[in-house]
Amino acid sequence: MIDAVRWVLGESRASALRGDSMQDVIFNGSANRTPLARAAVELSFDNSFGRAAGQWSQYAEIAVKRVVQRDGESSYYINGTHVRRRDITDMFLGTGLGPRAYAIIEQGMISRVIEAKPEELRVFLEEAAGISKYKERRKETESRLADTRENLARISDIRLELGTQIEKLDAQAQVATRYKDLQDDLQLKQHLLWYLRRRDAAAEREKHSAEVARVGNELEAENAQSRSLESRLEMARAAHYQAGDAMNSAQGALYGANAEVARHESELRHAEETRSRLENQHTERRTQLTAWREQRSQLTQALHMWANRAGGAKQRVVQTKERLDAENARLPQAEQAFRSAQERLSETRSQLMQAESRLQLEQANRAHLERAAEALAQRRERLGAELQALAEPDASALHEMEARAAEIDAALEKARRALEALQAECAALQEASAQAAEQVGNAQRDHAAAEAQLSTLRQIQADVENNAPLREWIQRQGLGSAAQLWQQLRIDAGWETAVEAVLRERLHALLAGSLDSAWSERPPAKASLFEASRDAGNAPAAGLPLASKVHALDEGIRGALADWLAQVYVIEGRPEQASRAQLPAGAVLVNRDGDQFTRHTVSLHAPDAADAGLLARQAEIETLEGRCRELGAQLEARQRDLERAESERLERETALEEARQEIARQEKARHDAQIEQLKLSQAHERYRERKAQLEAEQGELAAEAEQGQASLANSQRASAAIGEEIAAARSRVETSRNQHIGAETALAEQRRAVQQAERDAQDALFGERECTSKIAEIDHSVRVIDQQIERADAEVAKLTEELAADPIP
Numbered sequence: 001m002i003d004a005v006r007w008v009l010g011e012s013r014a015s016a017l018r019g020d021s022m023q024d025v026i027f028n029g030s031a032n033r034t035p036l037a038r039a040a041v042e043l044s045f046d047n048s049f050g051r052a053a054g055q056w057s058q059y060a061e062i063a064v065k066r067v068v069q070r071d072g073e074s075s076y077y078i079n080g081t082h083v084r085r086r087d088i089t090d091m092f093l094g095t096g097l098g099p100r101a102y103a104i105i106e107q108g109m110i111s112r113v114i115e116a117k118p119e120e121l122r123v124f125l126e127e128a129a130g131i132s133k134y135k136e137r138r139k140e141t142e143s144r145l146a147d148t149r150e151n152l153a154r155i156s157d158i159r160l161e162l163g164t165q166i167e168k169l170d171a172q173a174q175v176a177t178r179y180k181d182l183q184d185d186l187q188l189k190q191h192l193l194w195y196l197r198r199r200d201a202a203a204e205r206e207k208h209s210a211e212v213a214r215v216g217n218e219l220e221a222e223n224a225q226s227r228s229l230e231s232r233l234e235m236a237r238a239a240h241y242q243a244g245d246a247m248n249s250a251q252g253a254l255y256g257a258n259a260e261v262a263r264h265e266s267e268l269r270h271a272e273e274t275r276s277r278l279e280n281q282h283t284e285r286r287t288q289l290t291a292w293r294e295q296r297s298q299l300t301q302a303l304h305m306w307a308n309r310a311g312g313a314k315q316r317v318v319q320t321k322e323r324l325d326a327e328n329a330r331l332p333q334a335e336q337a338f339r340s341a342q343e344r345l346s347e348t349r350s351q352l353m354q355a356e357s358r359l360q361l362e363q364a365n366r367a368h369l370e371r372a373a374e375a376l377a378q379r380r381e382r383l384g385a386e387l388q389a390l391a392e393p394d395a396s397a398l399h400e401m402e403a404r405a406a407e408i409d410a411a412l413e414k415a416r417r418a419l420e421a422l423q424a425e426c427a428a429l430q431e432a433s434a435q436a437a438e439q440v441g442n443a444q445r446d447h448a449a450a451e452a453q454l455s456t457l458r459q460i461q462a463d464v465e466n467n468a469p470l471r472e473w474i475q476r477q478g479l480g481s482a483a484q485l486w487q488q489l490r491i492d493a494g495w496e497t498a499v500e501a502v503l504r505e506r507l508h509a510l511l512a513g514s515l516d517s518a519w520s521e522r523p524p525a526k527a528s529l530f531e532a533s534r535d536a537g538n539a540p541a542a543g544l545p546l547a548s549k550v551h552a553l554d555e556g557i558r559g560a561l562a563d564w565l566a567q568v569y570v571i572e573g574r575p576e577q578a579s580r581a582q583l584p585a586g587a588v589l590v591n592r593d594g595d596q597f598t599r600h601t602v603s604l605h606a607p608d609a610a611d612a613g614l615l616a617r618q619a620e621i622e623t624l625e626g627r628c629r630e631l632g633a634q635l636e637a638r639q640r641d642l643e644r645a646e647s648e649r650l651e652r653e654t655a656l657e658e659a660r661q662e663i664a665r666q667e668k669a670r671h672d673a674q675i676e677q678l679k680l681s682q683a684h685e686r687y688r689e690r691k692a693q694l695e696a697e698q699g700e701l702a703a704e705a706e707q708g709q710a711s712l713a714n715s716q717r718a719s720a721a722i723g724e725e726i727a728a729a730r731s732r733v734e735t736s737r738n739q740h741i742g743a744e745t746a747l748a749e750q751r752r753a754v755q756q757a758e759r760d761a762q763d764a765l766f767g768e769r770e771c772t773s774k775i776a777e778i779d780h781s782v783r784v785i786d787q788q789i790e791r792a793d794a795e796v797a798k799l800t801e802e803l804a805a806d807p808i809p
Helices: 002-008 054-058 085-091 109-115 118-129 132-389 395-464 468-476 496-508 555-565 577-581 614-805
Strands: 038-046 061-069 074-078 081-083 489-491 550-552 568-570 588-590
Touching: 054 085, 061 085, 074 085, 109 614, 132 614, 395 614
Parallel strands: 568 588
Antiparallel strands: 038 061, 061 074, 074 081, 489 550
């Protein structure tokens, strides 16, 4: 049970549940049952006072449930809601409940609490004082704060990065805004330009349209004028043709002479222009030739200058290259010396750090040993005080508790025997009560059935009398309280039909004080009235009269019955013809079926729908009324028997409950005595165990103190040796540092010398390349000028020949 409680509260160690794994809590099956796929335990806690913490305080009852599957997955529920294991742990913080809390007392738990070290005992005390939940919350809050700080640091970095990006985006946004404004302005200006162009085009189109119209009009006028001129031209052309033929012949001769003169004049002008052009070209070419020759002379001088410079530059390149090689050759030696000095410095520093680390370890070890020695001394004092204060429990109290437990066991056994006797009596009384209840139920059913049948017959009799107009007439006659004839009659069994067949509607006859008043108003239906009379009259007997089967409850109706039943005799079955022939005049025979026979007639009876079975029903009603009274009396007797049985049963059950309560009190007293006895036994056992434990711990602490003193002395000697080693190491570090500084300075000087030699070599190389480039450029220019001079000489010679060949002086 305790393992189940511990498990449902979140225990995750299989060893604490005496198993190898969590799957051991699931039923693995047996010979008669199959294995299960999961295990579940549920605990219900009363929270009517709302002491539960958190959101569960509003529930009057809290159900905690744990379910584990074969795959090892555990699920936790609180009031059917799926929660985390942490939620269950948090809910029980500070209550002493939990997988490893002090409220679960198991075997050896008290001993563990007593033997617990101060640190372990502090956990129990904090849990009992309700501090553990605040420590847990503080731990959780600190963890959240640490996470929050990390998140804030990340957010700060992100904010800075985003700030930089925002600045860039702001600049881009400003550019984009400026671009958008310019684009909008450009679009507006383009629209305006398009509008102006469109407006100008429209105006130009209108202008041109007007111009086209004007020109069209002018064209029409010109066309008309042209047509008139054409007609006149045709007439003049004919005359012209005639005069033209004569003129053409004269002009032909003139044109020939003029053409010859023009040709000679053109040739003269061309020759003059050609000579002038040749003279200009000759002068220009000679001027260019002189300039090019001067320029070639200058380029030749510059070429000699740059050639001299190139020789000096090559010499400087060789010199700087040799110097750079020499400086580079000395650089590895300086670097090697620097690395060696650096390695020596690192090694001496490492040795110094190792010695300082060992010294710190020894100092920490010595401080730990001193604290341990102090703690051992305090613990020895505390154990000595506890051993002196340890008191041996009273043995007489244990014997008294054992005797009291024996007395309680005897009283409990007696109470159990009394309880068994009361249980047997209660069982017998319950059976008797059940039988009485069954008899009451049967009586109630019989009485209810009889009542229902009686109510039905009464309703049928009432329906027979349901003639409203006739009832009003009876009321007006003052006969509303008068009983009808059939209500005053009692018929022998079996002859009701015969009486109904003879009397018919007279069964409803009413006893009237005076028959004379009946003639004042005729009834709306058949009605019969009779006066009270006890005179039955005398009639000759022709057999057993029907009146002998009819008994009147009121003597006043005998006279009316005598009149109506006179000469009516009863017969079984059907009479023979001979017996009917012997009947006196007016005599009637009637059988049980209501068939009537006279000397000369036979009337076969058929039930009237309204009055059929009226007398039989009345007889049955009277019989049922008697039976209902009898069944009612039986029902009351059965109910009284049931009440007596229930009363006795309740008395016995009360006594049984009192006996159970007495047994519960005795069991509680026995449980309390056993607990007290167990406490006293455990107190004796704890006293012996604690005394032995304290004595053993004192011996162990003494040995630990001696060992601690020896370790402390060794630590002090080791610290002194390490101190001397540190002083020597510091001296070596200082020497190595000076050497390292010297090597570093020499290496820096050498690197600067190499860099200077590299710069000088680079400058010499650049100077040589510049000279080479200039020489190549000047050489190219000289070749180009030579080609120009050669072409100019050829052109001058050619122009001189052309001028010499020109005939014009």
